[in-house]
Amino acid sequence: MNEVTVRSATDADWPAIWPIVEVVVRAGETYTYPRDLTQTQRRAIWMQTAPGITLVAVDDDQVLGSARVTPNQMGGGSHVANASFMVGPAARGRGVGRLLCEAALDQARSAGFRAMQFNAVVETNTVAVALWKSLGFDIVGTVPEAFDHPTKGFVDLHIMHRRL
Numbered sequence: 563m564n565e566v567t568v569r570s571a572t573d574a575d576w577p578a579i580w581p582i583v584e585v586v587v588r589a590g591e592t593y594t595y596p597r598d599l600t601q602t603q604r605r606a607i608w609m610q611t612a613p614g615i616t617l618v619a620v621d622d623d624q625v626l627g628s629a630r631v632t633p634n635q636m637g638g639g640s641h642v643a644n645a646s647f648m649v650g651p652a653a654r655g656r657g658v659g660r661l662l663c664e665a666a667l668d669q670a671r672s673a674g675f676r677a678m679q680f681n682a683v684v685e686t687n688t689v690a691v692a693l694w695k696s697l698g699f700d701i702v703g704t705v706p707e708a709f710d711h712p713t714k715g716f717v718d719l720h721i722m723h724r725r726l
């Protein structure tokens with residue numbers, strides 16, 4: 563792998579982002595999205611316009627992963643960002659997720675968000691929980707058995723938060 567860089571996503575990136583999103587959504591192990599979302603539904607959720615942000619991590623011109631940042635709530639809760647991250651299976655474990663999250667934190671801070679919150683980190687997703695903790699997130703709450711994992715059954719969801 564050459565040098566990985568993170569930049570804003572454009573509409574032209576969607577065909578390369580979709581296979582990464584699709585594999586994660588279909589697996590149903592790490593997000594609360596319905597596993598049968600269509601490409602059109604997924605695109606509407608993932609490709610953000612301001613104040614939301616969509617990023618891609620690229621190696622040469624190949625998209626390795628993507629991140630999306632949105633206001634976590636409307637109105638009085640809109641100063642807290644929410645974010646989602648997906649890295650293609652072949653590119654995992656090589657620092658792409660960490661790079662994407664660092665960029666998302668920087669961009670969210672520049673956009674004026676005061677904190678970032680993840681609403682539903684599946685407890686069995688131990689790589690993600692450890693990665694987010696190492697990037698300054700704390701588990702501020704755990705909702706018991708809030709996620710129906712396809713093979714592990716009902717498992718907990720963590721709410722993770724950090725100030726920006």
Ligand SMILES: CC(C)(COP(=O)(O)OP(=O)(O)OC[C@H]1O[C@@H](n2cnc3c(N)ncnc32)[C@H](O)[C@@H]1OP(=O)(O)O)[C@@H](O)C(=O)NCCC(=O)NCCS
Pocket residue numbers: 586592647648649650653654655656657658659660661680682683684687689690693
């Ligand atoms: C979670 C996810 C975004 C992490 O992306 P990634 O590119 O694999 O993460 P990184 O390579 O930056 O790895 C982060 C750390 O986890 C470790 N790690 C990554 N994959 C691992 C694995 N399969 N087993 C053990 N450790 C692993 C890395 O060694 C690294 O640790 P270090 O920084 O202390 O060296 C990615 O696995 C993914 O897309 N998963 C499916 C979707 C998902 O779970 N999204 C997050 C929902 S909260």
